[in-house]
Amino acid sequence: MTESTPQDPDPVVDLRGISVEFPGVKALSGVDFRLFPGEVHALMGENGAGKSTLIKALTGVHTPKAGEILLHGAAVSFAGPAQAQDAGISTVYQEVNLCGNLSVAENILLGREPRRFGRIDGKATKARAAELLARIGLAIDPGSTLAGHPIAVQQLVAIARALAVDARVLVLDEPTSSLDADEVAELFRIMRVLRDDGVAILFVSHFLDQVYEISDRMTVLRNGTLVGEYRPAELSRIDLVTAMLGREVGALAEVERRTAAHTPGTTALVRAEGLGRKGAIAPFDLEIRAGEVVGLAGLLGSGRTELARLLYGADRADTGRLVVDGVPVTARGPRSLIAKGVAFSSEDRKAEGVVADLTIRDNLVLALQAARGWARPLPRKTVDALVAEYIAKLDIRPADPDAVVGTLSGGNQQKVLLARWLATKPKLLILDEPTRGIDVGAKAQIQKVVADLAAEGMAVLFISAELEEVVRVSDRVVVLRDRRKVAELTGADLTVDRVMTLIAGHVDGPVAVAG
Known part of the structure; x- marks a missing residue:
């Protein structure tokens, strides 16, 4: 230290x-x-x-x-x-907490507006706001509506508001997450101005x-x-x-790699060509073949989930195209991708995954019933057979279909969520942090399920913050850094040390790098 x-x-x-x-x-x-x-x-x-x-x-x-x-x-x-x-002490969060319907000046001085004869002095408010904007070199009309400005400018307005209360400590929590390179450069210019003026800046970034x-x-x-x-x-x-x-790089014992009996196919099941979304992830190319486990590795904020959401259609791409089974995807949104055999298990199993108040049975068939349509309920016999199959296959405990999911352990909740998507018989299964927050035994079971699915011919995109886990289960690993695909590793190059080196931004020797 x-x-x-x-x-x-x-x-x-x-x-x-x-x-x-x-x-x-x-x-x-x-x-x-x-x-x-x-x-x-x-x-x-x-x-x-x-x-x-x-x-x-x-x-x-x-x-x-x-x-x-x-x-x-x-x-x-x-x-x-x-x-x-x-x-x-003022804090500017990633999500700007200002009033878009008010003017820039009103936002900067909200609650501290100059007054004359007991009433807000609009002219003085604009003048004071203009002084604060000039201090950080931001040339915008203080009378303009805040919502009419891009998010980068809104964040700078939030900083100007902090200066209005004479902040000597400025906390910037992920301020660059939605900014492009030019906007980041402008923010950093202002940060340097404030730093040189004696302001202490706490900066959180990935x-x-x-x-x-x-x-x-x-x-x-x-x-x-x-x-x-x-x-x-x-x-x-x-x-x-x-x-x-x-x-410690260099001191890590090499983990046991997955050995699948099934050889991945040679034709891409899913192919992304220049797929990207501004502020989320730079355009990338990626192929995933049947019977293949592709891992995504990178620090938090590197773009792992953003990449997965583009493949699933949960977010709309700005650039590029997605091809599934050789056919370009024209319809947008998860519904069309589910119909093409793509399933996505979210990292947030509480907010976007299991429904805690429903039973194992109801949770397990939720996606299958939604795809079928609520007007055509699944026959009870079919439901019972499916539930029994996946409870046994994934060793869900307790093995009671009527058990309320909210009473299950985290590992068993994750198995129920996995079973829900497996019941749809997907061609590509996207697993975002499927083992986070669960015990070692449950992790091992889920990793084995992933290996078995690939051996049966399913394509799997596997996301995990645990590098050893990604290396262990994957045939190929895509490395992300700063919301950009920087490399793909396979074979002898696929080691934890190599992944960590690429994440840190050090590249020694040849590596397949995204174009």
């Missing part, structure tokens, strides 16, 4: 030993965090590392169970974000190149604990990835 040097000023924010707990979950455990004036400090970590919890502890959304928060050297405790903002470009200091969290505080020059990209994932 980097120690403070004599040249360092006192931290404007100093979190000491912060612990935050929720029922059954220790979100943060004794975490220290320092933020100095006039610096951009990146907060790094994978999903579940504790980044959002730390920000919410700082801004009064969560009350720490232990530890203290010092602001300018004095202990503070905020009852909510409004108090934190009054103390000079884009490694951006972090190294803009950050003066980095703090890495993993599983709710502090890994370390570093200066970018002290930590290579590969070491940063290692710190975030908790794995």
Whole structure:
């Protein structure tokens, strides 16, 4: 961990030993965090590392169970974000929390408008807003309606609003996730202006190149604990990835690879040609053959889910085309892709997967019944046979079709969701984080099911944050970084070390790179 040097000023924010707990979950455990004036400090970590919890502890959304928060050297405790903002801490979230129907000036000074004779002074409001916009070099009409501006400009307006309350601490939570390269460059220009003006900026991002470009200091969290505080020059990209994932490159035992009895076909079942969506993932090419497991590897925010949603039709592509069984897909949306044999099991099994209040039986046949149409209910005999088949095949426990899914363990809920899509007899099964949050035994069972499905001729797109798992189950792995496909690995090149190196942005030797 980097120690403070004599040249360092006192931290404007100093979190000491912060612990935050929720029922059954220790979100943060004794975490220290320092933020100095006039610096951009990146907060790094994978999903579940504790980044959002730390920000919410700082801004009064969560009350720490232990530890203290010092602001300018004095202990503070905020009852909510409004108090934190009054103390000079402002947060700009990925989803801009402004009023699109109001003007730029009204958004910047909402609740703090200049008044004359007890009424809001519109002219003075515009003038003050123009001063704040000029401070960050944003040349837009303060009287224009906010909704008429692109999301990048709206985020800059949110920053101008933070300056209106004289924020000395600015928290930017994933501000670049929906921006293109030019918009990111403009945001970084403004961040540098504010940094040089003494503002302390806490920057959360999953884009490694951006972090190294803009950050003066980095703090890495993993599983709710502090890994370390570093200066970018002290930590290579590969070491940063290692710190975030908790794995040492070169010291990893090679995992046992899947050996399928079935050889993948030679003709693409699904082919993406220049498929892409602005702000989600850059145009990519990808082929998936029958009997093949293709893994997607990358850090959180690398574009794994975005790629899968384009293949499933859940999101509309801006560029390229999708071909299934040699026929270009013209109709948009999941319904048309389901009809062509594409199934998608979401990573969020609670919000987009199982229906907790329904039984195993009802959950399992949900997709099949929807495809058939609700006016033509499946015969009870057919339903009972299907349910019995998949309960046995996936070892769903309890083996009671009438058990309410919400009472099942996470692993068994995941099996029910998997069974729902298998019942539709898909040609391509997209599995987004199918083993997240379940025990080792259930993970092993699901991995075996994936191998068996491929051996039977099904194509599988397998997404997981666990690199060892992706390598273990996949015939071929597509590596994503910063929402762009950067490589495909297969054969002897398909190792955990190689995947981690590509994720970190270091390429040594030849590799199949997306065009």
